[in-house]
Amino acid sequence: MNFRLRVWRQKDRKSRGRLINYDATDIPPQASLLEMLDIMNERLLLRGEEPIAFDSDCREGICGTCSLTVNGEAHGPDHPGAACELYMRKFKEGETIVIEPFRLKSFPIVKDLVIDRSALDRIVQAGGFISARTGSAPEANSILVPKHDADVSMEAAACIGCGACAAACPNASAMLFTAAKVSHLATLPQGETERVRRVVSMVHAMDAEGFGNCTNIYECEAVCPAEISASFIAKLNREYSRATLKRSSGE
Amino acid sequence: MADYETHEYDVLVIGAGGAGLRAAIEASAAGVRVGLICKSLLGKAHTVMAEGGIAAALANVDERDNWKVHFADTMRGGQYVNQWRMAELHAKEAPDRVRELEAWGAVFDRTKDGKILQRNFGGHKYPRLAHVGDRTGLEMIRTLQDHGVHRGIDVHMEHTVLAILKEGDRAVGAFGYERERGRFKIFRAKAIVLATGGIGRAYKITSNSWEYTGDGHSLAYDAGAELIDMEFIQFHPTGMVWPPSVMGILVTEGVRGEGGILTNKEGRRFMFDEIPENYRSQTADNPEEGWRYCQGDKNARRPPELLTRDHIARCIVREIKEGRGSPHGGVFLDIAWIKEKLPDATEHIKRKLPSMYHQFKQLADIDITEQPMEVGPTTHYIMGGVHVDPDTQMSRVPGLFAAGECAAGINGANRLGGNSLSDLLVFGKRAGEFAAGYARDNSFGKVDTDKIDTVAKEALAPFDRGGGENPYEIQKDLQELMQDNVGIVRTESEMQHAREQLQKLKERAGRVGVTGHREFNPGWHTALDLKNLLSVSEAITHAAIERKESRGAQFREDYPNKEERFAKVNTMISKAEDGSMQVRLAPLPEMPEYLQRVIEENR
Ligand SMILES: Cc1cc2nc3c(=O)[nH]c(=O)nc-3n(C[C@H](O)[C@H](O)[C@H](O)COP(=O)(O)OP(=O)(O)OC[C@H]3O[C@@H](n4cnc5c(N)ncnc54)[C@H](O)[C@@H]3O)c2cc1C
Numbered sequence: 001m002n003f004r005l006r007v008w009r010q011k012d013r014k015s016r017g018r019l020i021n022y023d024a025t026d027i028p029p030q031a032s033l034l035e036m037l038d039i040m041n042e043r044l045l046l047r048g049e050e051p052i053a054f055d056s057d058c059r060e061g062i063c064g065t066c067s068l069t070v071n072g073e074a075h076g077p078d079h080p081g082a083a084c085e086l087y088m089r090k091f092k093e094g095e096t097i098v099i100e101p102f103r104l105k106s107f108p109i110v111k112d113l114v115i116d117r118s119a120l121d122r123i124v125q126a127g128g129f130i131s132a133r134t135g136s137a138p139e140a141n142s143i144l145v146p147k148h149d150a151d152v153s154m155e156a157a158a159c160i161g162c163g164a165c166a167a168a169c170p171n172a173s174a175m176l177f178t179a180a181k182v183s184h185l186a187t188l189p190q191g192e193t194e195r196v197r198r199v200v201s202m203v204h205a206m207d208a209e210g211f212g213n214c215t216n217i218y219e220c221e222a223v224c225p226a227e228i229s230a231s232f233i234a235k236l237n238r239e240y241s242r243a244t245l246k247r248s249s250g251e
Numbered sequence: 252m253a254d255y256e257t258h259e260y261d262v263l264v265i266g267a268g269g270a271g272l273r274a275a276i277e278a279s280a281a282g283v284r285v286g287l288i289c290k291s292l293l294g295k296a297h298t299v300m301a302e303g304g305i306a307a308a309l310a311n312v313d314e315r316d317n318w319k320v321h322f323a324d325t326m327r328g329g330q331y332v333n334q335w336r337m338a339e340l341h342a343k344e345a346p347d348r349v350r351e352l353e354a355w356g357a358v359f360d361r362t363k364d365g366k367i368l369q370r371n372f373g374g375h376k377y378p379r380l381a382h383v384g385d386r387t388g389l390e391m392i393r394t395l396q397d398h399g400v401h402r403g404i405d406v407h408m409e410h411t412v413l414a415i416l417k418e419g420d421r422a423v424g425a426f427g428y429e430r431e432r433g434r435f436k437i438f439r440a441k442a443i444v445l446a447t448g449g450i451g452r453a454y455k456i457t458s459n460s461w462e463y464t465g466d467g468h469s470l471a472y473d474a475g476a477e478l479i480d481m482e483f484i485q486f487h488p489t490g491m492v493w494p495p496s497v498m499g500i501l502v503t504e505g506v507r508g509e510g511g512i513l514t515n516k517e518g519r520r521f522m523f524d525e526i527p528e529n530y531r532s533q534t535a536d537n538p539e540e541g542w543r544y545c546q547g548d549k550n551a552r553r554p555p556e557l558l559t560r561d562h563i564a565r566c567i568v569r570e571i572k573e574g575r576g577s578p579h580g581g582v583f584l585d586i587a588w589i590k591e592k593l594p595d596a597t598e599h600i601k602r603k604l605p606s607m608y609h610q611f612k613q614l615a616d617i618d619i620t621e622q623p624m625e626v627g628p629t630t631h632y633i634m635g636g637v638h639v640d641p642d643t644q645m646s647r648v649p650g651l652f653a654a655g656e657c658a659a660g661i662n663g664a665n666r667l668g669g670n671s672l673s674d675l676l677v678f679g680k681r682a683g684e685f686a687a688g689y690a691r692d693n694s695f696g697k698v699d700t701d702k703i704d705t706v707a708k709e710a711l712a713p714f715d716r717g718g719g720e721n722p723y724e725i726q727k728d729l730q731e732l733m734q735d736n737v738g739i740v741r742t743e744s745e746m747q748h749a750r751e752q753l754q755k756l757k758e759r760a761g762r763v764g765v766t767g768h769r770e771f772n773p774g775w776h777t778a779l780d781l782k783n784l785l786s787v788s789e790a791i792t793h794a795a796i797e798r799k800e801s802r803g804a805q806f807r808e809d810y811p812n813k814e815e816r817f818a819k820v821n822t823m824i825s826k827a828e829d830g831s832m833q834v835r836l837a838p839l840p841e842m843p844e845y846l847q848r849v850i851e852e853n854r
Contacts, residue, residue, distance in 0.1 A: 012432075012770060030494035042723050045774050050767035055292070057460050060500050060610060062389060063295045078613075085613045087496075110431055111771040118408075121293065121400065129397040130356040137347035138354050140309070144365035145358075153358045154383060157390060161294065190356050 001027045001088055004096040005040070007052055009112050017109065019098065029089040033076065034059060034066065036088055037099075054113035059084045061225055064160030067107075067115055067167070069100040074164040074223040082162060082225040102167035106174070106210045117163050119209040120177060126205035127198035128181040130190050149187050156184035158226040165220035165228075171212030176220040178206050179236035180228050186239055196243040203240055252700040253707070256436045260286035260405070261690035262683070263425060263440035265412050266467065268296035269388075269675030270655025270682070271446030272395035273348075277683025278444075279402045283690050286438060287399075288407045288427065290462050294396045297448045297460060297656075298675065301388030302503040302606065303372055304380030305352075305676070306669030307345035311366040313377040313549060318342040320376050322846070323853035325670060327529065328374045328559055329634075329663020330803040330813070332480070332821060335842045336641035337661040341670070341677050348676035349381050357394040358383055371508045371545065373557045374667040376533065376853075378547075385505050385606045391672060410436065412466065413779065414706045415443065415474040415651065416698045422474060422651035423696030426703050428710070430776065433769025435707055439698060441690035444644075444682045445471055445637060445653040450484075450787045452726075452780075454630035455734040458490055458501040464780040465787030467657035471637040472786060476646035478824040479659050479837075481635035481787070482794035483804045485666055486739050488563035490629025492581035497614045499629040502584060502607060504668050506624075507556040509603050510545040511586040512538075513567070514623070515575035521582075522555035522566060530558055542592060561665050561804045564628040568739055571627065581627035587620055596620065628739055632671065634662040634804065635794065638823065644682035650689060650696075654682035664803020711769075713778045719764025722778035729756055729784055737792050742809045746796050753789050760785060793834045794822040 003024040010017025027036050034056050041051035057065040061082045068083040070076030076086040091097060099113065107115040145153075157180070165176035182199050185191030191198070214233055221230040261283035264275045271287060279285045289296060310316040322342035326333055353359065353367065359381050360368040369378040383390040400406070409430040416424035416437075424439040447467030451459025472478055489502040507513075515521050526534050534555055535541040541554025556563070567582050577583055586604070590596040597620040601608050604619075611617040611624060636659035637646050644652045655675045662670065713719065736749035760781045765774040800814035801807050820836040827833045 028495070030496050032496050035496050041773060042721075045721065045723070045766065048717065048766045051773050053771040053773065057291050057295045057462065058297075058300050059460065060300070060497075061613065062386065062606070063299045063460075065292055065295045081613050087614075114431075114771060117292075124397055125400045129401045130354065131398075131401060132351075132354040137351040140346070140350065141311070141366050143350075143353055145361055146365050147361040147363060150358055150361040150365075154360075157358045157383070157393070158386070160389065161393075184358065185356050188356060188358065190354055 001029050001093050003027060003091065003094070006096060006098045007113070008100040009052070010109050012111055013108055027088055031088050032059070032084060033068070033070065033086040033088065034084050052113065053111045056084055061085045062160065064162035067102045067117070067162060068113060069102055069167065071098050074102060074168040075225055079223060080225050080227045102163055104166055104172040106166065106172065107163060119211070120161055120163055120174065122209060123174065123178055123202055123205045124181060127194070127201040128185070130185065130194060132190070143190055145188060153184050153187040156180045156187070156228065156232055159228055160226050162225060164223045164225065166211060168219040168223040169212065170217060170219065171215060173214045174206050174209070174211040175214040175233050175236065176224065176228060176230060178202055179232040182239055183232045183235045196246050199236070199239040199243045200247070252704055255703070256434065257439060258286060258436065259439045259695065260284050261440065262442050262444065262686045263288070263438050264444045264446060265425060266296070266446035266448060266655070266657070267293055267406070268446060268448055268655060269298040269391055269395060269672060270679040271444065272392065272399050273676050273679030274444045274446060274654055274683035274686065275404050276395065276399050276402060277680045278687040279404050281684060281687035283687045286405045286407065286440070288410045288412060288425070288438065290411050291409065293406055293408050294392055296392065297462060298388045298392045298672070300460070301391070301672055302385040302501065303505050304370060304382030304387045304669050305349055305391065305672040306372070306375060306379050306667065307349045307381060307673050308342060308379060309346050309349065309367060309369060309381065311362060312369045316377040316379060319849045320853055321345070321379065323850050324375055325661070325667060326663070326850055328665050328667040330665065331663065331818070332802065332839060333663030334641055334660035334840065335846055336840070339846060340641060341661050341674060344677045345673040348673065348680065352391065352394055352676065355394050355398045357390050360384065370505065371553065371557060372668040373504055374559045375669065380669040385503050385604055387672065411776070411779070412470060413710060414702065415470050416702060417474060418696035418699065420475070421649045421696055424698045426706055430771055433772065433775070437698060437703065439695055441693050441695055442650050442652065442686040444686050445651065445657055446655045446679065447657045449633045449656045451630050453730065453733050453784050453788045453791070454738070455730040456490065456499040457630040458487055458499055459630070465783045467653065468636055468790070469783035469786040471646060471648070471651065471653060472790065472824070472826055474651060475648050475826065476651060477638040478790050479635060479638040479821050480663070480794070481790040481824055482798050482822060483634035483664050484630060484791065485560055485632040485634060485804050486564045486628040487631035488560055488567055488628050489584055489626040491615065492625050492627040493579040494615060500610070500614070501629065501631070502624060502626050505604060506584060506586050506607055508545065509586060509600070510542060510589045511556065511584050512588060513556055513563070514583045514585060515570045516577060517575060521570055522558070522563065525566060526555055526558070527562055534558065559665055560668070561806070564739055565806055567628055577625045579625050581625040583623040584626045585623035587622060632656065632666055634664065634666055635659050635791070642681065643685035644678055645685060645689070650693065652682045652686045654678040664805065710779060713763050713765040713775060716762065716764030717766050720759045720762045722763050722765065722774060722781060725756060725759050725763060725781055726777060726784065729788060732756070733788050733791070737795055739806060741795055741805065741807045743796065746792055749792050750796070753785060753792065757785055789832055790824045793832055794824060797822050797834050797836065
C-alpha cells in the first residue's frame with residue numbers, strides 16, 4: 001500500500017518542530033503503524049537521513065510506551081487499542097496520515113515523536129503506593145480480599161500509564177489516570193491505612209504538574225487502550241471529598 | 252579522559268524489570284544509596300509482558316502443595332542439571348515474596364473465600380500460579396515500581412550501559428550513554444547488580460521486545476564472569492504465526508490451562524501421540540480426564556497440552572515438518588471447543604483470557620471464542636546466564652551481582668512457566684540484600700579511565716564510517732543465522748556453520764556506519780547493541796556444540812538421547828586472556844541427601 005505521511009520532526013526539547021512530508025510506498029497492509037515507521041527509518045538511513053525517533057516497547061498493547069497522535073486522535077482511530085495495535089489495513093490506499101506526539105504542556109516533546117511523561121510518575125510518587133515495610137512477608141492469608149473488590153480494583157489497575165487520557169482531554173486533565181491509581185488502592189484492604197493521605201497528595205501533585213480539570217467530556221474513556229471507565233473519576237472525587245472532610249474534622 | 256557526568260551510589264542496579272526493581276527496593280531498605288538504570292522507560296521493562304502468573308507453593312487451591320513439590324517439579328523440568336541450591340531457595344521463599352507483593356498493593360485474582368487464586372501451568376503438579384487475569388507482569392511491575400519510587404531510589408531512564416568498569420578484579424562502576432542527548436556518563440558504585448533480562452532478539456521469531464539484546468550477559472562476560480547453561484533456550488510452543496507482523500507474539504499457556512487443545516490440519520489432537528516416559532504417570536490418557544483437570548478435578552491428571560514447553564514445541568515442529576500443519580505454517584490451538592462443555596463459554600473465555608481475546612481480535616481479526624488460533628514455536632526465554640553464588644547472587648567478579656533472566660542456574664535445562672516471575676522476586680531480593688552488604692563492607696574503587704576512553708571511542712566510531720555496513724542488515728542476518736542453525740532442532744554441522752558465519756558478522760559489525768547525530772538516534776543504538784547480540788550468539792553456539800546430547804530445551808538431531816556423561820555437568824563460557832571465548836564442562840555441585848529424598852518422594 002502507499003501513503004502520504006506527515007510526521008512531526010523536532011530536533012530536541014528546545015527547537016521548534018514541524019510536520020514533514022514523506023511518501024510511504026510499498027507498505028504491506030499487514031504491517032502495524034510502528035512497523036511502517038521502522039520501514040521508513042531503514043529507508044531514511046539508506047538515504048543518509050536521520051531516522052524518526054519514537055518510543056515503543058512490547059508492541060502488543062501491554063506496556064503503554066507508545067504515545068502517538070494519529071490523524072488527530074490519541075492512539076489513532078482504532079479504539080480501544082494502543083498505537084502499536086494500529087494496522088495499516090485500517091487506512092485507505094493513498095490516504096494522508098498525520099503522525100504527531102501526544103500534545104500537552106505537561107508532556108514536553110523530547111525529540112520527534114518522543115515525549116517526556118515523567119509528570120505521571122511524579123503523581124504516583126506522591127502517593128500511589130503502599131509503604132508496608134520491606135523484608136518481612138505477612139503471615140499466610142492474613143489479607144483476604146473479597147472477590148468483588150478484587151475485580152473492581154483490577155479494572156482500575158488495568159491502567160498502562162500511557163497518558164492518552166490526558167492527551168485526548170481538551171482540558172489536558174490527567175483525572176482518569178489519577179482516578180485509576182487512587183481507586184485501585186482505595187478498594188483494597190492493604191490500601192486503607194494511607195487512603196486519606198494518598199488521594200490528597202496525588203491530586204495536589206496532579207495540579208502541580210499543570211494538568212487541567214475534568215469537565216465530563218469523556219474523551220479520556222474513549223481513547224483509553226485499557227478501557228478504564230470514566231466512572232472512576234466520580235470515585236476519585238468521592239475519595240477526595242471524603243479525605244478533605246476527614247482531615248477538616250481532625251480525624 | 253574527557254570530563255563525563257559522574258554519579259555515585261552504594262549499589263547500582265542495571266535493569267528495571269522485576270529483578271532490578273526488587274533488588275533496588277531491598278538495597279534501599281537496607282539503608283544504602285541506590286541508583287537504578289534502564290534502557291527504556293521505568294515500568295516498561297519486559298516483565299510487563301508476562302501473562303501467565305507467578306509460581307509459588309501457597310497451597311491456596313490445593314492444600315497438598317508445598318515447597319518440596321515445587322522444588323521437585325522445578326528439578327524435573329530442568330532435567331536435574333539445575334543448581335539445586337537455587338531451586339531450593341526459590342521454592343522455599345517464593346510464597347513469602349508473593350505475599351509481600353500483595354501487602355504492597357498488588358491485586359490478584361481471588362478464590363471465593365478471598366485468598367489468592369492459583370492456576371494450572373505446564374509442569375507444575377498442582378495449581379500454583381498466582382495471577383491477575385492475563386496481565387500478571389503489568390501488575391507486578393506496577394506494584395514494585397510504585398513501591399520503589401517512594402523509597403527515594405534515583406532512577407536513570409533511557410540510559411544504556413556499555414561496559415562494567417573495574418579496579419583490578421573488582422567491579423567498581425559502569426559506563427553508558429543516555430538516549431536523549433547521546434551523552435556518556437560514569438556511574439561509580441561499591442556494588443553492582445545486573446538485571447538486564449534476556450536475549451530473544453538474537454533470533455528472528457521471538458516473543459521478546461527490542462530491549463532483549465543480551466546486554467547483561469555480554470557485560471558480565473566482558474568483565475570476567477562466567478556464563479552457565481547458555482545452550483538452553485526456551486522456545487515457547489505457542490507464538491502467533493499470522494499475520495507476519497505479529498509473528499512470535501506470545502499466546503499464553505493460560506489458554507491451554509483453561510482447556511485449550513492443540514490439533515493438526517486433520518483435526519487430530521496430536522499431543523496424545525507421544526507422552527514422555529517420566530511424565531506418563533501424571534498425564535491424562537484421554538480427553539475427558541484432561542478436561543476434568545482443567546475444571547479443577549483434583550483426581551484427574553493433566554492433559555498433554557500442559558506438558559513441558561520443550562516437548563510441546565518439538566511435537567509442533569514434527570507436525571509441521573510432516574505436512575500436517577495449518578495454512579500459515581503452525582498448528583491449531585482451539586479454546587472455542589469448550590462450548591461443548593460450558594453453556595456460557597463465550598463469556599467465560601473473555602473473562603478468563605481478556606488480553607488473548609483482545610490480542611487476536613485486534614492483531615489478527617480472529618474471534619477466539621469462535622475460531623481456532625494458528626500457533627507455532629517462538630524464542631522466549633534463556634535459561635543460561637551469569638553464573639552466580641546461589642545464596643548471594645554474586646558472580647565470580649567481586650562486587651558484580653546478577654539476578655533475574657540474565658542470571659542462571661535455577662532452571663537447568665528448561666524453565667517451568669511462572670518460575671521466572673518468582674525467580675525475579677526471590678533472587679532480586681537476595682541480590683539487593685547482599686549487594687547492600689557488600690557495599691557496606693567496601694569503599695569506592697578507582698575507575699579505569701583508559702577503559703572509558705576505549706569504550707567511548709569504539710562507541711562513536713560508527714559515526715566516522717558513514718556509508719559503512721548498515722546495522723539493521725547485520726542484525727537481520729544474525730537473527731536469521733541463529734534461527735536457522737541454532738534453533739529448536741540442532742546438528743553439529745549447522746552449528747559449526749553458524750560459528751564460522753558469526754566470525755564474518757563480527758567483521759562486518761566492525762565496519763558498521765551510521766548517520767546523523769548522537770541525540771536519540773535509533774540507527775546508532777542498533778549498532779551499539781550488535782556487540783552484545785554477537786557475544787551471546789557465539790556463547791549459545793559454543794555451549795550447544797559442547798553438549799553432545801538432547802536434554803530439556805536442547806534437542807540435537809545428531810544426539811537425540813540423553814547421555815550419562817552430560818547428566819551431571821554444566822557448560823561454562825568465559826573470556827580468555829587473549830580475548831577468545833572458552834568453553835568448559837563443570838561438574839554440578841553434589842545435592843545433599845535430604846533433597847535427593849524430596850525428589851524421590853515426588854517421582
Ligand atoms: C511475552 C512474555 C510472557 C511471559 N510470561 C511469563 C509468565 O507468565 N510467568 C513467568 O514467570 N515468566 C514469564 N515470562 C518471562 C519473564 O517475563 C521474564 O523472564 C522476566 O520478566 C525477566 O525479568 P528481568 O527483571 O530479568 O528483566 P526485564 O524485565 O526484561 O528487565 C530488563 C531491564 O534491563 C534494562 N536493560 C537491559 N539492558 C540494559 C543496558 N545495557 N543498560 C541499562 N539497562 C538495560 C531494560 O531496560 C529493563 O529495564 C514471559 C516473557 C515474555 C516475553
